Amino acid sequence: MKLSSKYKYLFEEALEKCSLRPTKQREHIFSLILQKKDHPTADEIFKRSRASMPSISLATVYNCLESLVESGLIRQVNFERESTRYCPNLKPHAHFLCKKSGEVYDIELSKPLLDQITNALPSEFIAEHIEINFNGLKN
Amino acid sequence: MKLSSKYKYLFEEALEKCSLRPTKQREHIFSLILQKKDHPTADEIFKRSRASMPSISLATVYNCLESLVESGLIRQVNFERESTRYCPNLKPHAHFLCKKSGEVYDIELSKPLLDQITNALPSEFIAEHIEINFNGLKN
DNA sequence: GTTTTATTTAGAATTATTCTAAATACGCTT
DNA sequence: AAGCGTATTTAGAATAATTCTAAATAAAAC
Numbered sequence: 001m002k003l004s005s006k007y008k009y010l011f012e013e014a015l016e017k018c019s020l021r022p023t024k025q026r027e028h029i030f031s032l033i034l035q036k037k038d039h040p041t042a043d044e045i046f047k048r049s050r051a052s053m054p055s056i057s058l059a060t061v062y063n064c065l066e067s068l069v070e071s072g073l074i075r076q077v078n079f080e081r082e083s084t085r086y087c088p089n090l091k092p093h094a095h096f097l098c099k100k101s102g103e104v105y106d107i108e109l110s111k112p113l114l115d116q117i118t119n120a121l122p123s124e125f126i127a128e129h130i131e132i133n134f135n136g137l138k139n
Numbered sequence: 140m141k142l143s144s145k146y147k148y149l150f151e152e153a154l155e156k157c158s159l160r161p162t163k164q165r166e167h168i169f170s171l172i173l174q175k176k177d178h179p180t181a182d183e184i185f186k187r188s189r190a191s192m193p194s195i196s197l198a199t200v201y202n203c204l205e206s207l208v209e210s211g212l213i214r215q216v217n218f219e220r221e222s223t224r225y226c227p228n229l230k231p232h233a234h235f236l237c238k239k240s241g242e243v244y245d246i247e248l249s250k251p252l253l254d255q256i257t258n259a260l261p262s263e264f265i266a267e268h269i270e271i272n273f274n275g276l277k278n
Numbered sequence: 279g280t281t282t283t284a285t286t287t288a289g290a291a292t293t294a295t296t297c298t299a300a301a302t303a304c305g306c307t308t
Numbered sequence: 309a310a311g312c313g314t315a316t317t318t319a320g321a322a323t324a325a326t327t328c329t330a331a332a333t334a335a336a337a338c
Binding site for chain 4: 021022023024041042043058059062081083084
Binding site: 158159160162164165194195196197198199202203206220 | 316
């Protein structure tokens with residue numbers, strides 16, 4: 001599993017900024033997440049990654065995901081206390097979990113709406129991160 | 140730990156509707172959560188509840204919390220994969236976790252803003268629940 | 279090329295939560 | 309109020325996701 005040159009550059013830059021090394025494993029996992037844009041858990045990524053990199057370990061998958069999140073290449077998504085899922089969509093957006101299928105969908109949010117939500121905070125609160133999660137049913 | 144008559148009635152009604160029994164343990168835990176309106180975890184509630192009910196077990200605390208959530212008397216709050224916290228504020232609101240103090244604050248959201256957020260969903264999504272969590276710093 | 283430092287790896291450890299099965303309590307009927 | 313069926317409590321074991329540990333390997337700096 002290899003990154004296209006466009007993403008390869010992004011990948012190396014982003015890791016560089018955090019003084020992290022662009023290893024084979026990190027690249028492999030990043031490319032897997034980019035490829036199939038569902039919202040896989042660490043364990044799903046582990047299973048997928050073994051297909052083309054049989055020697056990878058689960059601990060490495062966790063480590064790599066942590067590095068990718070830290071460098072801002074992917075983000076985490078949590079629903080209640082389910083396993084953490086990972087998402088390569090970096091535009092601000094919300095998530096929707098369908099109770100029936102278990103699938104997660106990205107929900108775009110307009111900039112003005114996001115600003116309004118942030119403005120709902122009294123001034124003594126400085127938000128670093130907002131997470132907006134829906135759940136319900138999707139047709 | 141006893142409930143005031145106002146809450147006692149609410150408590151009994153709510154459990155009744157779900158065919159759950161108003162036991163001493165459930166009442167005790169509900170009153171603890173009402174009393175100190177921070178956002179305690181199951182373990183914190185367990186510790187507090189032992190002060191006045193030393194025989195209670197952790198499993199019971201989990202069971203009671205589940206019943207209280209099911210009957211709509213309290214709600215759960217999850218930040219990333221931290222322990223689930225519990226909240227007696229039933230008005231729709233968001234939560235803010237201060238990274239520094241670890242404290243959780245309720246953030247009121249106006250009805251029109253909430254409606255706008257729900258309307259951000261394309262029509263094929265039917266939301267049952269929305270969770271909005273901020274984190275950052277509070278002065 | 280050698281050294282330094284970061285990363286990977288397998289397996290053990292941890293943490294929050296759920297499960298299990300026996301004991302107890304609740305609430306309904308008589 | 310006694311008895312009965314069912315729900316709840318309890319302690320401890322089990323589970324699941326994740327993190328930790330320490331040795332082996334790989335990347336970067338010199």
